[in-house]
Amino acid sequence: MSDLRAAVAAGALGSEESYRELLQSIVEVARSIFDARASSVFLFDEESDDLVFEAVAGEGAGELIGQRFPSSTGIAGWVLVTRQPLVVEELDKDPRFSRETAESTGFVPKGLMAVPLLHEERALGVLEVLDRPQKAAFSLAEMELLGKFANEAAIALDLLQKARAARTVLEDEGADADALARFAARLDEAEPEKREAALQLLDALGKLLRES
């Protein structure tokens, strides 16, 4: 196993969980800042052409993760295909939207803001904020703020996808590579003294393997 792969492995294993936490924290903060009922991040799954709930705060949290729907449907779909942020209000007035949404998510929002998650050339997914209080008319300043959250979420989603891709590579390499990757990850996390001892042991093991 090359040093490079060991480095990738050290980054991939364990980091997936951190990036998920980062995404979760982004939707939590977005929900708080807008004083909204819910906020979610959808990941665009290129293989299946679906949008998948990746992080949810507020209404639906804990139940919706992993649920998916075709990328060209719904308002999240509009936003993904047009690459344009969008705000829609008075959604509850539309009976068809209400029924379809309630069936898939369990509650019907009155309004929502949705923004594409763009990173470099790719559209990675969509961030939505549902039911912000309608005290005043929606403003472009809110749209800009949402855009800033979207930038953060896009970076987190990009890292999460990279970590998953690295893990897939390691899994494809079989159990040997996985075991070595886990070792590299542990080594990376170890206290300096333990790390030094582990490296000495590894050195001795290398000599033994060469001699035999």
Place this chain on the structure above:
Amino acid sequence: MTQEPADLPAWSLPAGAGERISIGVDWPERVTRDWAFGDATGKGVRVCILDSGVERGHPRVGEIQGAVAFNRSGEDEEVEVVEDTEGDLCGHGTACAGIVRQLAPECSLFSARVLGAGFKGSGPILLAGLRWAVDQGFDVINMSLSTTKRQFAELLHELADIAYFRRTVLVASAHNMPVESYPWRFSSVISVGSHEEPDPMTFFYNPSPPVEFFARGVGVEIAWLGGGTILSTGNSFATPHLSGICALVLSKHPELTPFQLKNVLYLTANNVGGEK
């Protein structure tokens, strides 16, 4: 034999031939909104909505003159154009068409569906749709969408320039974030962002491009699938406001080139010479 100016491949101009390229616009001393589009209805102007399709018979849209859809088919996934019988699968195109119709009630509307059949392969479909729309010689093409893929940027740029010189005006949604996407960033198109004013005829010239104009895009009542309406905000809906205004100007002054039309928009913008 004397050729008409439009037919003349004008790579150079011989001495004393200035009269042969006289311009058929009777410019007033001051370009006002009344001169530009007073009493105009959009009649005679062909507007293409390059989007997710348009719902047939929506009261906000009325009659449309034609609809096509672009699909990828066969083993080599060639993009083919077919007559569109499905209308609008997601509602975005219907919303845009409704806004153009509101501003230019007598314009001819056409729908070219390039969105809605999934996200995959949307780049080649978008390119094929735009190429088709430019070949059809529409007066205005509304593009409330963009792509972030650089591999399509060069071809889009080429098409935008072809349109510009063929007198087809491309009106494209800008991003409200510093995102590299196309075609709105090209100078041969008219790019549109949103302002917060409630008047649909209010628009501003932006002295700090790349976004060139701001039109109504906040709290807009848009056509919604199933014949209804809904309140929405986004540059997607600012764009058809400016497309509608372009249709009004062109119905009164069909001889204007995209270059001249952009000048008229500049001169009649609310922050330049337009009514406050």
